[in-house]
Every structure is written in structure tokens, then in C-alpha cells.
Amino acid sequence: MPKPVIKDLTIDNITENVHSINSQADDARLKYVMERLVTHMHDFARETRLSTDEWMAGIEFLTAVGKKCTDVRQEFILLSDTLGLSLLVDSIDHPKPPASTEGTVLGPYHTHDAQDQTIGTGISADPDGTPLLCLCTVKSTSGQPISDVKIDIWETDSKGSYDVQYEDYNGDKPDGRAVIRSDADGVFWFKAIVPVPYQIPDDGPVGEMLEKLGRHPWRPSHMHFMFEKEGFDHLITALYLRGDPYESSDAVFGVKESLVVDLGTVTPEQAKQYGVKEGAKLLEYDFVLVTDDETRKLRDERALEAMKRLGREHMAIKGGLLVPDVD
């Protein structure tokens, strides 16, 4: 293939020339992703007539975001979350058929520090939290219980902070986290504390951005859940408390009506059965997982439908990813 001649580039011809030199890549997916990325980046500059000062402010912002990242703080994920990209990508990658549990943002606070615990564990050591009994099941879309699902649960303490946000955190004593497994009936239960609203970390460049945009940094009260089981699509979700002041203005766009729950009250029988205080708060939820096969089929179908709606013909799915169909 003759090398493209890259010279005398202007506002109007630079994009095709960048595509031309990038099209030397071997990987069809990489080429397609780069072609779309460069087109959108250039169109953004052209449509805003971006100034050099604004471009430099952008460079400095992204550099500051990168510098803010540590092992326990991912400011780029926070940026993606606060601009709605994380929720969008999750929706694309994990389509849900009706009657399955919807997904939501992972957020930047999942860790791999949580220990395997047995059903019935208490995940929070915070004495100031309001005790919460969580009684849950996990089933397939056909209503069959799914046993031995690995369930990763995490929440903040009663002050609205995750364990990793404390300066003296070193991974040895995870708190507000557990990994448990569903039993033969698809049941899992544990003791936690009632989630509270909290602010996403706003002492960095993302916080400054939110302030400039007149946005608050609050997330409504929620508890995170991640489900893994061979043959089923990885489910990242969270449950939200109805009536939370931030229920309809989540800083990271995660709230879905189907994930909003009303807390109940532990009955005397339940108190006895689960070893908690009578009258304590109760969270009950039945999660529904989708099989890998069903997810894959749905994802591929929706991708091709979306391309048709966008007028992008001649696209194919290769290895689960959209590429131009050059055959």
C-alpha cells in the first residue's frame, strides 16, 4: 500500500489525512475505533472553533486528572462517571432483557480486598451505622435459583466514606465489603448498615469541573452489588433508597427506578431467624441474571439495529465487536 502523503493540512482536510495514516494499523477494530475517535475529536474542535487557550486548559485539565489518580483513586473513572459515559458504556455492553436486573455504574471504589465470607456475615464494623438486614435471592430469567454465584458487595460507612478513602487504609482490614456466595436455593443474606448519601471526591479536577457547571457532587444512598457466575453475564449494579434527597440528581447518573427500594422492618420471626434486632431495617431484593449467550445475542442485535438507525451500513460483528464489513 502506498504511504499517504501528509502535508499542507488544513481545518478541512486534516481529519481524512489522520485517518489515512492511522489506517496502516492491522487491527480492524482498532482502526474503526480510532477513525470514530479522531472524527469526533476534530468535529468537536471545528464545531466549537476551539481556541488555543481552551485547548491548553483542556490539556492541563486532563494532566491534572491523570496526576490525581492513585491506587485507591481513579479520577478518570470519576470524570467518565460524571459525564455519563460510564453508564452509557455499561448500557451498551450489558443489555438487559425485560424482567432481568438492570445494571448501573461500577464507580471508582470497588476493590479486590474484600474477603470471602459465609452467608449471614456482617459486612460493616461501623458502630454508628443503622443496622440493616439484607435478604436477597439470585435467579435466572426463567425463575430458576442460581447457586454459588460470587456476590461482591460494597458500601460506605455511616459517614459516607469507603474504607479506601481513609488515609491509614492499607487493605488489611476491608470494611463495608464482603464477597459471599448464594446457596442452593439462590438465597444470600447478610447484615449491613443503611446506606447514606455521600459526595464523590470533589477535591480534585473533577470536583472543580462540577463546581463550574453548577452541579453538586452528591450520590444518593446506595449499596453496590457485583454478580459473577460462569455462563451468566457479569452484573454490576446497585440498589438505591427511595426518598433520598439525591434520588433524581445522582452526580454519576446511576439511578434506575427498578433499582430503587423501600426499606422494610424486621419482623419478630425474622429477628429470631437471622439473629438481628426486631424492628431493625430490612432490605429485600430478588436479582435476576441473564446468561452470557442471551446477552451476547442481544448486544449484537442491538448493535446492528443501532448502526441501521445511524445509517451506517456494511457493519459486522467480529469477536463481539463492531467493525466495518469489508467483504
Added chain:
Amino acid sequence: MPKPVIKDLTIDNITENVHSINSQADDARLKYVMERLVTHMHDFARETRLSTDEWMAGIEFLTAVGKKCTDVRQEFILLSDTLGLSLLVDSIDHPKPPASTEGTVLGPYHTHDAQDQTIGTGISADPDGTPLLCLCTVKSTSGQPISDVKIDIWETDSKGSYDVQYEDYNGDKPDGRAVIRSDADGVFWFKAIVPVPYQIPDDGPVGEMLEKLGRHPWRPSHMHFMFEKEGFDHLITALYLRGDPYESSDAVFGVKESLVVDLGTVTPEQAKQYGVKEGAKLLEYDFVLVTDDETRKLRDERALEAMKRLGREHMAIKGGLLVPDVD
């Protein structure tokens, strides 16, 4: 203004909801830039049906780019340069009427360490460089010499490295750099070395990206110039050597035909006049600056023309920047 209700967001409605919450900002320009940014970012994800793994690879890439930045290395500028964004923004912000000197990429190696020197200075202390006498003028578009222009010049040494790229560089002894001023006739001259091709730093994430794209990291031989004079548009440009192996494949898209020069040979008279060896290499160039007023007028006109072509009606220029015209 009632707060927007942000809940139950999907692939198809998230973008308008992010716009809705961001529209609480006071600054009209910020709102417009964010609206375009979020639209393009979301469209990029929708058009590629971006997977979670790819999204995470993007997060990790951007984080690595941020971590690579230091006081003397700006990996985000390098990324912008290699994706053609820098050249595009320069073209938008610094439109050039016919017969003026075209601009090009600043690159990541400009510093403020160069000392003020008098005309005739030698900017390179590299004994291995091929001596080059540079005889230049700087004029207005009407052909009038411009005196006392601050001219910032920088080039690599004969190995293709800028001073700041050496580990022991501390800013005390800048090399391959000078700031000089044009005389009453708009003349400035100095001694330098013949520029050589060099690789942009490819030991970081941007280098990995270029490799994956099958692209080389070379820039053709060039010398950077930056011109500052009150009343004239800041000119960032560079001169390139004709016949360079990378003349038509510059890794950062900077080469323009009008900036490509043929080196000549110093005559006996010139050798005597400028105190250099007879037969040494000679670079001659007449730079033409555009006034601030002319630039502003041209920039505004072209911005509004571009909006018309894009079918974006009801746009206005406020403070030199494009905003929706809400009047």
C-alpha cells in the same frame, strides 16, 4: 429554573440528560463547549458500541498519559499532536490571510529558559552540528518591516534531542534556544546548526499507540520560531528542510509547503559580513505577521461561515468565542 430529573437513563436518553444537568452552568461558552464535548463523546461510544474492556483500556491509557507528564514532558500535548488536534486548533485560532506566514504545531519542547540574546548570537553549543547561518526578516502583510519583534527560536542538537530531554538538564544552560529581537529594518540573524530529523518521545503511552497504529514516531528536520509583537497575532511556526525523509509523513502533521525551505550556501561576502565560514549552510526566510485586528476579523468570519456550512444557525461571537445566539 426547575432542576432536571435525572433517573432511568438509557443509551438513547442519557445525552440530553447530561446536557440538562450541565446547563445549570452560568457561562454560555462553557455550556456550549460541554454540550458539544458530551455529544461527541457519547456518539463515539454509541457508534463504536464501545465495550467495557475497551472503555477500561481507554481509562488506563489516559491515566498513563497523565502519569507520564512532568515539568519537561507533556504527553497529553504529544497525544494531541499525534492525533492532529494541535494543528487543527492552531489553524482555527490563527487563520492566515494569503501571503502571510503559515503557523504550525508548537510541540511539547518550547521552554521559557532561553535567555535574551543580541542579533548574531549562536544558539547552539553543539560542536557536532553542521553550522547554519540564518538570515531572516519579519514584515507586515503590507510589506513594512516590523522592528523589536520578540523571536523565540528552538531546535534540537545534532543528535536530535532538545536540551530538556537530557537527564541532567536543570534550566541553567539552555542550548539550541534563544530569544532575539528584530532590528529597525525587521531583520534578525543568528547562527545555528542544520536541523536533523528526530523521533518524538516514544517510550510512553503515545509511543505505544503509534506502534499499534503502524506509525513511525519521526518528525522531519525543522527549526521552531515564535513571534510576539504587540498589535500582531502571536505566530507559532517552524521551517522544514526540503528532501527530508519524513517531509511527507511528519508524526505530528506539521509540514506545510510554504514552510519548506532549500538551504543555500554562504557566499564569501556573507562569510565576512556575518563572521562564519565560507561555504557554510545558509537559511533565508522572510516571515510575514498578521495584525491582531485582521486575525480577529478573519477568525470571526470563518467561524460564522463554518457554522453556516454545518447548518448551525443562531450562533454568535462573544468575546472572540462562538456561543449560541439566544437573543
